[in-house]
Amino acid sequence: MTIRFVTGNDGKVREAREYFEGIDTIEQIDYDYTEIQSDSLEEIARHGARETFEAREGDDPVIVDDTGLFVDALGGFPGPYSAYVEDTVGIERFWRLAREEENRRARFRTVLAYADADGTETFTGSVAGTLVAPRGDGGFGYDPLFEYNGQTLSEMSTEEKNAISHRGRAFGEFAEWYASNED
Numbered sequence: 001m002t003i004r005f006v007t008g009n010d011g012k013v014r015e016a017r018e019y020f021e022g023i024d025t026i027e028q029i030d031y032d033y034t035e036i037q038s039d040s041l042e043e044i045a046r047h048g049a050r051e052t053f054e055a056r057e058g059d060d061p062v063i064v065d066d067t068g069l070f071v072d073a074l075g076g077f078p079g080p081y082s083a084y085v086e087d088t089v090g091i092e093r094f095w096r097l098a099r100e101e102e103n104r105r106a107r108f109r110t111v112l113a114y115a116d117a118d119g120t121e122t123f124t125g126s127v128a129g130t131l132v133a134p135r136g137d138g139g140f141g142y143d144p145l146f147e148y149n150g151q152t153l154s155e156m157s158t159e160e161k162n163a164i165s166h167r168g169r170a171f172g173e174f175a176e177w178y179a180s181n182e183d
């Protein structure tokens, strides 16, 4: 099938194309859905997918990905506000805040929302790691700061990142559900 991925983030699309290579086609859709103010990634993603599905003509299913980086020592900040923090202060200044903390544990969480004529479903994936001084030049967003098993996500190939990442795990949940729901 063709999966219509509603996002302006090319990094997310690259990871989806790698994950579903040879299985499904990923089509990137630009639709400016309302990012509701909420501390729940589920609500944000669910609302975005529903709104986009209903605004489009036809019955093509769509997916929306809402992701956040949650830092333990900062009470989960920036969490659902991760895009805002990246756009305003940037990851270098965010690192200067995080490096003051003794406990540098953090977690990425992705909620993928799928909407079609039958309703909306959400799928979640997360990965725990450690914040470090930025390293590597792959990936996107906060990847250079996030270390997992000795490597930052920026030092991994897309395939390696997908194998352990929040998003890769959410894709896995979705793919399993989708396969068991096909007519």
Ligand SMILES: O=c1nc[nH]c2c1ncn2[C@H]1C[C@H](O)[C@@H](COP(=O)(O)OP(=O)(O)OP(=O)(O)O)O1
Pocket (backbone or CB within 6 Å): 006, 007, 008, 009, 012, 065, 066, 067, 068, 069, 082, 083, 084, 086, 087, 139, 140, 141, 142, 143, 153, 165, 167
């Ligand atoms: O795997 C990732 N590795 C590192 N950083 C990441 C990742 N995934 C999202 N991020 C960053 C991008 C943005 O600063 C925020 C999520 O924001 P989020 O609203 O989900 O995405 P976005 O605004 O970039 O694109 P869009 O809403 O069009 O899909 O965390």
